[in-house]
Amino acid sequence: MDIPPISPSFMPPPVITPPTPPRKSRGWMIASIILLVVLAFSLFGNLAQFIGSALSFRNGLHSESFGSARDAGPKLEEFVLENNKSPNKIAVISVDGIISSHEFNGSGNNLVELIKAQLDRAESDKRVKAVVLKVDSPGGEVLASDEIYNAIRAFETDDQDEHGKPATKGKPVICSMGSLAASGGYYISSGCRWIVANELTITGSIGVIMHGYNYRGLMDKVGVAPMTYKSGKFKDMLSGDRAPGDIPAEERAMVQGLIDETYGKFKEVVADGRSAAHEANKKSGKALADKWEDFADGRVLSGKQALELGLVDELGNFDDAVDRAMKIAKIDSANLVEYRERYDLANFLSLFGQSGQAHDIKLNLGVEVPKLRAGLMYFLYQP
Secondary structure, eight states, X not given: OOOOOOOGGGSOOOOOOOOOOOOOOOHHHHHHHHHHHHHHHHHHHHHHHHHHHHHHHHTTOOOSOXXXXXXXXXXXXXXXXEOOSOSOEEEEEEEESOBOSSBOSSSSOBHHXXXXXXXXXXXXXXXXXXXXXXXXXXXXXXXXXXXXXXXXXXXXXXXXOTTSSEXXXXXXXXXXXXXXXXXXXXXXXXXXXXXXXXXXXXXXXXXXXXXXXXXXXXXXXXXXXOOOXXXXXXXXXXXXXXXXXXXXXXXXXXXXXXXXXXXXXXXXXXXXXXXXXXXXXTTOSOOOOTTGGXXXXXXXXXXXXXXXXXXXXXXXXXHHHHHHHHHHHTOSOOEEEEEEEOOOHHHHHHGGGSOGGGGOOOOOOSSOOOOOOTTOEEEEXXX
């Protein structure tokens, strides 16, 4: 039986799908959410800071100044490390890692500026009777170490007489050495009124180093020839693209002369600092041994060896340094405080304006390798 064909009038109508509207970008939503989060954190931080300041004031722990004693530089906030219900304070200042004059924490400030600002804050607070300097550093740049040393000496000296010598003593700075206080770490420590080291502290390493590479051999292998135009014979001193045999003897002598001059400054700082401390301590501390310069050849020393040479005054830990600070300051008790950098919305937003160098990928090898810049001298211990 044949089935008659279906008439076209019975064909189902075609299904027409409406066009999909273009998807709107969500970039503005993400940006709005990020901005709201940043504002929320900023408001929360300001509220927490206000509450903390109010509670500190209620407990009698608030300092006389809300901000730093400096008009520019790091913005500091006081934090109580140990509350002993005392009207006196001991400020704790830490020197950790490489001593450098370059920005180190994304805030635009460097270690030298931070230490100076903390000392200024401690000087302006009449309730601060002494400072404990916690040093755990292998050293660093020569100039940065010298600036911190001078800041410590100036902090301990209120005034000078007509001959330029200290007339009245300021607040004492007691050094508490950690695991490592070598080279530049010892350089800044030698300016303190009293030095406390652990028996196993690695210290010493009194010396100067200037580091660089000579890559002329590699250039010759790959067929690269340097082209140098200079105005004087020694204008390309310390250049690494010259063959070692092309470096004149007088140039080597000049570079070594710079090293020797800086090394002499290091020994002079140690001798002056330790002598001034011994005199201020009225012979209660350790005097430099007659043979101490024989050990100032770059070698590292233990805390026990440093004590025997008079490079430190006492073996102990941080608590012993605090006890010594109270004894020298002639107080029975004190609250321990420290000054930390205060960050606000401006600091956070400044991160977006940093160069690409701040976002470089770093390989974590489990150890911090210092980046030595060619042409700079360092007070640095490199194991």
